[in-house]
Amino acid sequence: MFIFKLLLKNAFRHKLRTLLTMVGLVVAICAFGLLRTIISAWYAGVEGSSSTRLVTRSAISLTFPLPMNYAQRLKGVDGVSSISWSNWFGGVYQTERNFFPQFAVDPVSYLALYPEYRLSDEERLAFLRDRQGAIVGRKLANKYGWKIGDKIPIRGTIYPGTWTFTLRGIWDGAEAKTDESQLLFHWALLNESIRKLAPKRADFVGVYMLGIKDPQNAALISQRVDAGFKNSLAETLTETESAFQLSFVSMSEAILLAIEAVSYIIIVIIMAVMANTMTMTARERLAEYATLKALGFAPGFVVKLLFGESLMIALLGGLAGIALTLPLAAGFGKAIGSLLPAFHVSGLTMTLQMLAALVVGAVAAAWPAWKMSRIDIVQGLRHVA
Structure with missing residues (x-):
């Protein structure tokens, strides 16, 4: 002392x-x-990625979509236990400054593949039933003061027009590193609109997410997936989710x-x-x-x-x-x-x-x-x- x-x-x-x-x-x-x-x-994003998920995208570039009919073939690849898909939407909310990630997803398979997005059963069911519905992360909802049932107008930059979604759920991340700043809506809604405006661009997705049971076989499963589409019109590149996220960080x-x-x-x-x-x-x-x-x-x-x-x-x-x-x-x-x-x-x-x-x-x-x-x-x- x-x-x-x-x-x-x-x-x-x-x-x-x-x-x-x-x-x-x-x-x-x-x-x-x-x-x-x-x-x-x-x-x-890299730290929050799952070792049981792979991402399949175009081997040329992420900007090149993949045909929707690849889904059935991907499900048949040995080692793949589940599959989902998504499209980057790229709209803005009210002004250019209000930009945040928006993805068109297949609700059932996507939420099953991302259990870290925690929704109540009521909100999950409401989202699945409403084709105009959307769900957002807690951080995004708090930023803009959104509540369940609010109408969210998003002005498309890639897909023209104003898209109005009804907020059906707000998810909480399972961990602090879980992303809570995204908006998810129905891929089918986006695809229907594309089919009306530009039929040749319909039935394509941005990336496929593959669920696997054994992370130790991730490299082998990735090789199997890419080998199945080799010499096709849309060859694929499959990698772990962490590697996919790291490709953005490396820029x-x-x-x-x-x-x-x-x-x-x-x-x-x-x-x-x-x-x-x-x-x-x-x-x-x-x-x-x-x-x-x-x-x-x-x-x-x-x-x-x-x-x-x-x-x-x-x-x-x-x-x-x-x-x-x-x-x-x-x-x-x-x-x-x-x-x-x-x-x-x-x-x-x-x-x-x-x-x-x-x-x-x-x-x-x-x-x-x-x-x-x-x-x-x-x-x-x-x-x-």
Whole structure:
């Protein structure tokens, strides 16, 4: 207890300097946490993917659809236990700024394949019965204040016209990383409209989702699927859901590397600032440390004082930085909406923040502690702070 009081008193002997150092540390740890959260949110789709699902798309490009008659052949592939399909819709709600993912899906098979979308039995049944019905994630519903029964007009960009859906259900994600920022509606409704406007474009889907029982055979099943459509008019590319999601993330890999680099640079900068603070502190107390050595205290005691003081400042600044990160991340996540749907500060990020703060404290005290442990008592007593 005596050591703790001594460290606390020493840490705040120069209140302004200590507070300014702590403010810099808080800002750095908070910025580090936010940048790490952005990276984690970017990979949320990959982390939230299931090992029991495969995605089959056109081997040429995702923009090329696949025929609907592929469904029966896919069901017959050895290892495939279930199948569903979806189309990207790409509309906007009210204004261009209100953009979020919308998919036309086969309701029965899709919801069976995605059990992490948790709906009540009543809402599920209402969605299945209403061809004009739609379901959305909780995050999206909260953003726009939607309630069950509301009419949601979506202006199509790929498929022209205004499409009005009736909200029949709001799902909650089974985990924090489950995407709750999507709107799903009936693929049959979209296909009927396409058949009327452009019959040749009807009966096509964007991607197929395949359910498998044994994730260890994912590569083998993928090969079987693609081999079945080899040399056809629409060859396929089948991959795990995580690989499919990672293909989108890889498009921004350079940006993510830059963000990660900046997060570490921030820590290095505050490390230099705090090292300067601890060096100034040690220089001002040179006579005190010399006196302690003259009284018989071992050099290790002086080292403990400097390390303890530095770690205490780092600990307080780190805790304050983590506490500030949580509301800032919540506000940032709300502002960016569906761009990064699973934006939350994870336990790993907070652990890294605290570890970064302690590393800063330890490294900042290393040089002055080593110097003070080797001071000459006579020269130290002659020093005037």
